[in-house]
Amino acid sequence: MRRAGKVVAEMISETRLAIKPGVTTRELDRVAREVLERRGARSNFLGYHGFPAVICTSPNNMIVHGIPGGCVLEEGDVISIDCGAIIEGYHGDAAYTAAVGEISQAAERLLEATERSLWAGIDQLRDGNRLHDVGQAVQKVAEAAGYSVVRKYVGHAIGTSMHEEPQVPNYWPGTPGPRLKVGNVFAIEPMVNIGTPDTTELDDGWSVVTADGSLSAHFEHTVAVTEAGPEVLTQA
Ligand code: MG
Ligand code: MG
16 A cells, blocks of 8 residues: 555656646646556546546546546646546555646635645544544634635545445545554545535536536545555645
């Protein structure tokens, strides 16, 4: 999983370098495919329930699962990129939201708070803690900044499949979660909206947008619970 994580980290850094006004989301997918080929990795996104690309590209009010295509990035946009890779059957999964050129202060503040909420969640991935500690930490940071946390889409355990049980909500789930143990690996992935947490799925059967049209951000890492604390596997 460390090796798969390194490939995902490289997909993140390479796509990040390619983000600029005028670039299409299809071009970002091509950049990510080249990383997979170069590293001898397989894609866990391509063909997943028929998904046609190796990354998800979700601009502005789109939260997750956007399909790369002819969408052209414009100055002032934000774009969420979700990347994944498989090495010898083991999966990595990570996402980030980036600015396209100069963005508004409101957008910048959303990105900063969402990434900070991810790190607050990651910090809870310690032997003996409980899974709901993660969601509570994420929710606290996001709501203190004045934002809402998406309820319908959540993080997950990860290993020889991308999405394993249990799920990892980014909020207090109403009942205590299981206790964390050394060797557990989770994809922690807060999705944070400026407006309400409500979501709408578009007619393409994939793209998920905010119901109120407000801006959204998404940050994710694959993280192992180790004796030394949380180990982020998808960090460059
Ligand atoms: Mg992901
Ligand atoms: Mg994920």
